[in-house]
Amino acid sequence: MREHLVYSSPSQVSTMKNMFIVASVFLAPYLMGCGGEDASKDDASAKTQKEEPVADAPDGEKIFRTYCVTCHGIDGKMGLNGAKDLGLATTTVEERIEQVTNGKGLMTAFEGILTPEEIEAVAQYTLQFKTE
Numbered sequence: 001m002r003e004h005l006v007y008s009s010p011s012q013v014s015t016m017k018n019m020f021i022v023a024s025v026f027l028a029p030y031l032m033g034c035g036g037e038d039a040s041k042d043d044a045s046a047k048t049q050k051e052e053p054v055a056d057a058p059d060g061e062k063i064f065r066t067y068c069v070t071c072h073g074i075d076g077k078m079g080l081n082g083a084k085d086l087g088l089a090t091t092t093v094e095e096r097i098e099q100v101t102n103g104k105g106l107m108t109a110f111e112g113i114l115t116p117e118e119i120e121a122v123a124q125y126t127l128q129f130k131t132e
């Protein structure tokens with residue numbers, strides 16, 4: 001080991017300096033890349049936090065498209081089987097929850113098919129069809 005130190009010439013030292021510079025140049029973008037990854041991870045967790053409340057609440061639109069469009073149509077106006085145009089309905093959310101839960105005339109009773117929370121969400125969703 002000692003021999004190496006004794007014999008290391010100035011040119012060897014400068015080669016080592018060059019290698020250090022080269023290493024820094026290659027490492028710099030790598031380190032910056034790591035910083036970028038951390039930032040995108042923060043983005044992802046921020047998005048998850050924003051979406052959580054939506055995921056927890058039943059999706060009224062999705063429920064309507066699954067269970068109600070067969071008679072009411074995608075815009076609530078189809079009126080198949082004597083279904084009323086939901087755009088003209090003047091009933092309150094409470095009355096709609098009651099009607100969706102127990103059914104009326106040819107309309108299916110959704111009690112047992114949908115949870116009370118889902119019925120409330122879909123009843124709330126039908127309010128947006130109001131055309132007046």
Ligand code: HEC
Binds near residue numbers: 072084086096099106
């Ligand atoms: C089998 C066909 C059918 C399906 C499926 C159906 N409905 Fe109906 N809906 C009807 C009919 C028929 C009426 C009118 C009932 C009456 O007054 O005699 C009606 C009426 C309504 C009304 C009352 C409108 C008013 O004037 O206040 C609401 C609200 C409603 N439906 C919401 C829904 C929702 C929400 C779903 C899905 C969860 C749904 N319906 C699924 C046939 C259906």
